[in-house]
Amino acid sequence: MTYTRFTVDSSTPSLWRVTFTNPPINLIDSMMIGELGELFAEVERNQGPAVLVFDSADPDYFLAHYDITAADRSLVDSLPPGPTGFHPWIDLLVRLSKLPAVTISAIRGRARGAGSEFVLACDIRFASRERAVLGQPEVGFGAMPGAGPVSWLPRLVGRGRAFEILLGGEDFYGELAERYGYVNRAIPDDEFETFVDHFVRRVSMFDRQALADIKHFVNKVSLPDDEEFPPQIDAFWEAAARPAMQARTAKAFEEGLQQRSDVELRLGEYVEQFTETVRPLRAETQRRVRADSPKGSGSRGGASTDLWANNKD
Amino acid sequence: MTYTRFTVDSSTPSLWRVTFTNPPINLIDSMMIGELGELFAEVERNQGPAVLVFDSADPDYFLAHYDITAADRSLVDSLPPGPTGFHPWIDLLVRLSKLPAVTISAIRGRARGAGSEFVLACDIRFASRERAVLGQPEVGFGAMPGAGPVSWLPRLVGRGRAFEILLGGEDFYGELAERYGYVNRAIPDDEFETFVDHFVRRVSMFDRQALADIKHFVNKVSLPDDEEFPPQIDAFWEAAARPAMQARTAKAFEEGLQQRSDVELRLGEYVEQFTETVRPLRAETQRRVRADSPKGSGSRGGASTDLWANNKD
Amino acid sequence: MTYTRFTVDSSTPSLWRVTFTNPPINLIDSMMIGELGELFAEVERNQGPAVLVFDSADPDYFLAHYDITAADRSLVDSLPPGPTGFHPWIDLLVRLSKLPAVTISAIRGRARGAGSEFVLACDIRFASRERAVLGQPEVGFGAMPGAGPVSWLPRLVGRGRAFEILLGGEDFYGELAERYGYVNRAIPDDEFETFVDHFVRRVSMFDRQALADIKHFVNKVSLPDDEEFPPQIDAFWEAAARPAMQARTAKAFEEGLQQRSDVELRLGEYVEQFTETVRPLRAETQRRVRADSPKGSGSRGGASTDLWANNKD
Numbered sequence: 001m002t003y004t005r006f007t008v009d010s011s012t013p014s015l016w017r018v019t020f021t022n023p024p025i026n027l028i029d030s031m032m033i034g035e036l037g038e039l040f041a042e043v044e045r046n047q048g049p050a051v052l053v054f055d056s057a058d059p060d061y062f063l064a065h066y067d068i069t070a071a072d073r074s075l076v077d078s079l080p081p082g083p084t085g086f087h088p089w090i091d092l093l094v095r096l097s098k099l100p101a102v103t104i105s106a107i108r109g110r111a112r113g114a115g116s117e118f119v120l121a122c123d124i125r126f127a128s129r130e131r132a133v134l135g136q137p138e139v140g141f142g143a144m145p146g147a148g149p150v151s152w153l154p155r156l157v158g159r160g161r162a163f164e165i166l167l168g169g170e171d172f173y174g175e176l177a178e179r180y181g182y183v184n185r186a187i188p189d190d191e192f193e194t195f196v197d198h199f200v201r202r203v204s205m206f207d208r209q210a211l212a213d214i215k216h217f218v219n220k221v222s223l224p225d226d227e228e229f230p231p232q233i234d235a236f237w238e239a240a241a242r243p244a245m246q247a248r249t250a251k252a253f254e255e256g257l258q259q260r261s262d263v264e265l266r267l268g269e270y271v272e273q274f275t276e277t278v279r280p281l282r283a284e285t286q287r288r289v290r291a292d293s294p295k296g297s298g299s300r301g302g303a304s305t306d307l308w309a310n311n312k313d
Numbered sequence: 314m315t316y317t318r319f320t321v322d323s324s325t326p327s328l329w330r331v332t333f334t335n336p337p338i339n340l341i342d343s344m345m346i347g348e349l350g351e352l353f354a355e356v357e358r359n360q361g362p363a364v365l366v367f368d369s370a371d372p373d374y375f376l377a378h379y380d381i382t383a384a385d386r387s388l389v390d391s392l393p394p395g396p397t398g399f400h401p402w403i404d405l406l407v408r409l410s411k412l413p414a415v416t417i418s419a420i421r422g423r424a425r426g427a428g429s430e431f432v433l434a435c436d437i438r439f440a441s442r443e444r445a446v447l448g449q450p451e452v453g454f455g456a457m458p459g460a461g462p463v464s465w466l467p468r469l470v471g472r473g474r475a476f477e478i479l480l481g482g483e484d485f486y487g488e489l490a491e492r493y494g495y496v497n498r499a500i501p502d503d504e505f506e507t508f509v510d511h512f513v514r515r516v517s518m519f520d521r522q523a524l525a526d527i528k529h530f531v532n533k534v535s536l537p538d539d540e541e542f543p544p545q546i547d548a549f550w551e552a553a554a555r556p557a558m559q560a561r562t563a564k565a566f567e568e569g570l571q572q573r574s575d576v577e578l579r580l581g582e583y584v585e586q587f588t589e590t591v592r593p594l595r596a597e598t599q600r601r602v603r604a605d606s607p608k609g610s611g612s613r614g615g616a617s618t619d620l621w622a623n624n625k626d
Numbered sequence: 627m628t629y630t631r632f633t634v635d636s637s638t639p640s641l642w643r644v645t646f647t648n649p650p651i652n653l654i655d656s657m658m659i660g661e662l663g664e665l666f667a668e669v670e671r672n673q674g675p676a677v678l679v680f681d682s683a684d685p686d687y688f689l690a691h692y693d694i695t696a697a698d699r700s701l702v703d704s705l706p707p708g709p710t711g712f713h714p715w716i717d718l719l720v721r722l723s724k725l726p727a728v729t730i731s732a733i734r735g736r737a738r739g740a741g742s743e744f745v746l747a748c749d750i751r752f753a754s755r756e757r758a759v760l761g762q763p764e765v766g767f768g769a770m771p772g773a774g775p776v777s778w779l780p781r782l783v784g785r786g787r788a789f790e791i792l793l794g795g796e797d798f799y800g801e802l803a804e805r806y807g808y809v810n811r812a813i814p815d816d817e818f819e820t821f822v823d824h825f826v827r828r829v830s831m832f833d834r835q836a837l838a839d840i841k842h843f844v845n846k847v848s849l850p851d852d853e854e855f856p857p858q859i860d861a862f863w864e865a866a867a868r869p870a871m872q873a874r875t876a877k878a879f880e881e882g883l884q885q886r887s888d889v890e891l892r893l894g895e896y897v898e899q900f901t902e903t904v905r906p907l908r909a910e911t912q913r914r915v916r917a918d919s920p921k922g923s924g925s926r927g928g929a930s931t932d933l934w935a936n937n938k939d
Contacts, residue, residue, distance in 0.1 A: 199794060
């Protein structure tokens with residue numbers, strides 16, 4: 001199979017390297033979700049690697065975030081339902097967290113929003129000390145992250161730091177991400193490749209059954225229940241339907257969102273500006289919207305037609 | 314409403330600042346418990362702020378600890394039962410942990426015993442690197458902490474460090490408190506105010522519903538069950554009824570407890586001395602008391618009449 | 627009672643010090659398991675100490691790992707069943723984690739494999755910054771650790787770091803072990819004894835009932851369920867029966883395993899070599915063995931006769 005959003009180096013059968021390459025900033029779009037679904041199916045067929053490592057061809061962006069243009073949103077909705085029956089993005093992450101391979105994110109550049117959700121669903125997260133930037137800026141747009149961070153982060157970094165990451169929406173650079181336990185380690189960038197290469201090759205040489213046993217037993221005491229996720233994405237779709245979020249998103253696109261821009265480099269700082277812009281309208285519009293919007297279905301998201309409409313295209 | 318134990322700055326409607334000011338050392342007394350109950354009721358009415366930040370007017374004491382004079386103990390017992398039906402102090406902390414506002418402790422100075430219990434029930438804890446001191450010295454007086462630390466700390470810092478904090482009863486200064494995850498971060502004191510101010514203003518500008526959603530979902534996976542708390546305070550009242558604890562407390566008062574004293578500045582060190590004093594008597598008295606003392610009721614504490622009697626007044 | 631694998635200093639009734647001394651490298655053998663069982667029975671009779679501290683007479687080895695010679699394996703199997711009915715080693719660790727005394731490991735030197743399992747079952751772990759080395763190298767031999775780490779580590783250090791420790795099988799030196807939360811703290815070696823001595827004396831002077839209460843309540847929210855452990859040791863015995871593991875172990879013995887050797891000093895590095903040696907044979911042999919080997923009984927291990935046979939003796 002040929003992939004367009006990433007390359008797969010499977011020259012070592014026990015160790016596959018997935019390198020994201022979706023210019024300009026490695027957005028997670030419908031095509032990438034579909035292709036990752038294909039890739040995971042290959043791995044699930046159990047003829048795959050012992051270790052699956054994810055990295056990026058772009059040193060500034062690991063996975064910037066979800067492509068939030070309305071056009072792409074519709075494409076995601078048109079993807080065939082995944083094995084779990086959940087929304088395609090949730091489906092993908094649940095499967096990622098249970099793959100019969102050790103999954104490792106080697107994070108250089110930004111991994112925010114859905115990019116952070118992706119690395120949280122991996123078994124292990126290594127970060128470049130100077131280049132990695134993680135965060136969940138959704139709160140700055142008016143939503144809570146919809147695909148897992150409220151499940152993963154409290155268990156990983158503790159309740160207090162999970163609240164700070166999720167409620168503050170700030171950027172977490174490598175060193176602080178390590179102190180908080182958001183990533184396993186932050187490694188100096190000039191040693192990063194050597195460190196990751198050694199670790200993944202090492203693990204890939206170990207006994208497959210031993211690796212599988214460890215994953216099985218650690219999952220038993222630390223994997224969130226699948227049922228935690230659908231209500232999260234419902235809450236996200238509700239937020240996305242609120243005028244406040246649409247206004248903030250529109251403002252962000254004006255400033256350069258989804259482009260190779262300063263906004264994307266320092267999104268954690270910029271979200272404050274988007275908030276200030278739309279603040280006067282907030283209280284009223286929100287109240288109205290909350291009353292009107294019906295609960296989403298839990299599997300596909302609610303009213304999808306008006307989400308982030310006309311933001312970019 | 315006028316408060317006497319703290320001031321409330323609500324000039325920014327979305328961001329209320331509560332500044333503890335109860336000289337000489339910001340003890341948590343019956344009046345403060347009552348007043349905090351009133352304040353929380355205001356916030357619960359949902360006309361309150363998005364963010365509630367707690368700080369102290371005294372750079373040496375955030376909240377020193379519970380006022381353990383017998384006279385004040387009786388006053389706490391005479392407070393009307395709170396909404397949860399638990400002991401007033403447990404009731405207050407359970408409500409604090411569930412407030413419909415983001416709660417942040419900005420810790421400068423000592424937060425020991427009940428002061429530590431208070432900050433543990435907040436969503437986020439920021440500490441001054443040089444000035445914050447946290448700890449649970451109860452074990453040094455002969456009791457386990459009765460209002461939450463045995464629930465919060467293992468989940469926050471892991472079982473091993475929770476044991477060290479609770480069994481050792483030592484003082485944890487800012488930097489070590491951060492390394493253990495007892496606080497979110499320890500910030501250099503000269504940057505502390507700027508850092509906290511920026512964070513709380515930022516969060517207070519975000520969408521109320523998004524903040525509420527995050528709190529709801531993080532609580533679902535990280536909030537202790539209410540029923541964990543009452544047996545803890547029962548165990549505390551049992552300890553308080555033992556002669557050993559009364560002897561240690563008496564000794565501590567002689568040395569300057571509850572005053573602006575070296576004992577209060579370095580309580581974590583002093584508890585060893587109190588123990589040595591009463592040690593010869595310990596084994597016998599304890600055994601007798603254990604046999605005599607009936608189990609407490611779980612909501613109000615057991616036999617209250619002889620607790621810390623005549624310690625100070 | 628006279629012990630041969632460790633000394634017990636009970637000159638202070640409330641503080642017993644257990645010093646491992648089983649040359650050449652403090653292996654955990656059947657004799658040590660039996661003797662520790664006797665010691666724990668003494669402590670369980672409740673006439674024992676408030677604090678039980680474990681250290682080693684050998685600055686290079688705290689507890690190297692399980693004695694994996696077939697001869698000793700048989701001796702373990704011939705030990706009388708412990709109170710829990712589980713395999714003697716699991717039985718011992720479950721009892722350790724519930725002793726009516728505060729248990730503290732003062733780790734200088736290597737604590738790998740079963741040595742790491744031992745310290746994880748203690749309440750508190752202090753490590754020498756320069757001399758402590760922890761790790762679970764089992765994966766490098768072809769097995770997952772069988773007695774607890776998959777239960778303890780995710781809860782202690784979070785899922786991501788637990789995976790790294792267990793899947794990577796590397797050595798964790800004091801400082802990194804602290805950053806990960808694998809130990810409470812790493813203390814500079816020249817301050818290590820003073821630090822530990824002060825802490826354990828301090829705790830041993832505190833009220834016995836208060837210590838017991840803290841252990842009781844912290845256990846309620848952080849102790850793994852006993853039933854988690856037997857399936858783990860079953861998975862371990864299954865692995866041990868596979869030819870791949872026997873081949874790797876044989877290679878390791880050739881290189882100096884269980885002796886005062888460079889292999890034992892840097893086992894985390896050496897396991898890669900053992901893997902490379904046996905790799906060509908791996909895929910085939912494994913598949914055959916998996917089909918043949920019956921599930922173990924959960925309490926005593928499965929087919930014990932062919933485990934690590936003729937490795938050394």
